[in-house]
Amino acid sequence: MLRGHAGLFEDTAHDRWVRAQRLFEERAYREAAVLLAELISEAGDVGHELTDARLLLARAYFHSAQLDSAIRVSTELLEHDPHEPYAHLLIGRALQRQGKRDEAARHLKLADLLGGYRT
Template sequence: MDLLEEYRRATVVFESGDPLGAARLLEPIVEAEPHNTAVRQLLARAYFNSAQLAGAETQLRALIERDPSDHYAHHVLGRTLERAGRFREALPHLRLAAAMKRHDDYEEALRRVEAWVGKNGGRAGPGAE
């Protein structure tokens, strides 16, 4: 299997709006190349976009373990935890991402989760899985 060609194919599939198809293509690549950050990040995004939140969390935690300064991985992990209704767990990751890099999406997610925690004490909310 040509891993680079499979990665390119998975990228096209992901960008065409098929995160499940992309994840199926990316899983064996991550298995073969576990330290490849770009592949693992795309797999995490594919899992997130297809609501496979446990898979996204696993991939993002692996990215952060390898590089704790990866602001994007912290942001997406925070968003994943938010989407799962785990607001208190999401906050540290969203705060780190916003502190490491000024980005409107990072700041918006942080404000949203801080507001939820402030109003609800971090309890799971609508759509929590």
């Protein structure tokens, strides 16, 4: 999973995206989050084109108990796509884990209404 070896091959954004997905699947959530954050930062602000990367980053943060970061990234995702049900679910679940059940309820309700994610 190392970057290019002595410049012998190029490490493209696609290569890193695939590697981040693999890390997530292997439950290496913190490592996946680092790689995804770098990819998103390098891509700049291209709006909805980064929805999948932002969503995977928010999930990686959530699964690695970086709850404030999961909420932040999910909120940023909702700025580009306010009808993304999984982002609402992540915010709701993260707020629940922080003991903020009243704040969580709104997002969990929206997740259910928009995408059928039962809470």
